Amino acid sequence: MNSTNTHSVRMRLRPLLACVALAVTSAVLLPAASAAIIIYDSFTGSxxxxxxRLAETDTTGIPNNTWNRNGxxxxxxxxxxxxxxxxxxxxxxxWIGINSPVADTTISVSAEIVFNPTTSYNVPLTQKxxxxxxxxxxxxxxGWLSSDNLLSVRIxxxxxxxxxxxxxxxxxGTLDGSLVAANTVFTATIRYDTENNLAAFFLGETNISGWTNTTGYDTGNISSTLIAAAGFRINSGSGxxxxxxxxTSFTVSDLSQIPEPSATAFLAGGIMLVLLMAKRCRRSIR
Structure with a gap:
């Protein structure tokens, strides 16, 4: 094969090789776009x-890790x-047990909540x-109202x-009343960034509180190494x-696998390039 033909083949192969490289890159990055579930329970059963009760999903590896309602x-x-x-x-x-989050991770706890639900849930409507x-x-x-409760949100x-x-x-703060209206199921979440010592309250995917420091105070600092459980409380009052x-559900997740916005943008750009290069591939090898 002469040099002219060799050069022609190389030029025609370049787009194909680029396609393969970008496709491999995308295949590696795409699995990182999902969170790792640690605990999940939809509270169905008897x-x-x-x-x-064991959670429906539990990846902690903690033996006999059942819910504890503390009487x-x-x-x-x-x-x-x-x-x-x-x-x-x-x-x-x-409460249910979890492992202390390792350094440089973001962990979340979330629950689906409904106020003043219909009687289909058999909730005592006289509850206060x-x-x-x-x-x-x-x-x-x-204790929920003690310093053993490291990080929580009340709604x-x-x-x-x-x-x-x-x-x-x-x-x-105060949410828009329509977000927590009667019979409206909403998802409340706390995200805890252990690397930067920050926490935030989310409603759905919206950061409601903004990121708040979890250290640096004269009192009331926390460390991720102290965390050993996640849980909930429904508090009543006589007045x-x-x-x-x-x-209606409870989830603990490791969010460290979710890419930063810059990484997401890079991945999206890579996918667009894959599509463009694939188009060029088809034209070049004809």
């Missing part, structure tokens, strides 16, 4: 107190897939809910919210008008 009124309405209270003035809470809370704690026997039926770090209120609540 009705009864939330005792000795509270946390009740599984399994036919409806919800956690409710078994008494009008109850304060149901429950002050707020619903999710968070991270030191152990599965941690009221009226839409007021408060972000707590080591039981110190660090951020607060509150009748309002009910239910939790």
């Amino acid at each position: 009705n009864g107190p939330l005792d000795n 509270t009124s946390a009740y599984l309405e399994g036919g409806m897939g919800a956690i409710i209270t078994s008494s009008t003035a109850g304060n149901p809470l429950a 809910v002050e707020w619903v809370s999710i968070g991270f704690g030191k152990s599965t026997s941690a 009221t039926p009226g839409g007021a919210w408060e972000l707590y770090i080591d039981i110190h209120k660090r951020a607060s 509150v008008s009748p309002r009910a609540a239910a939790i």
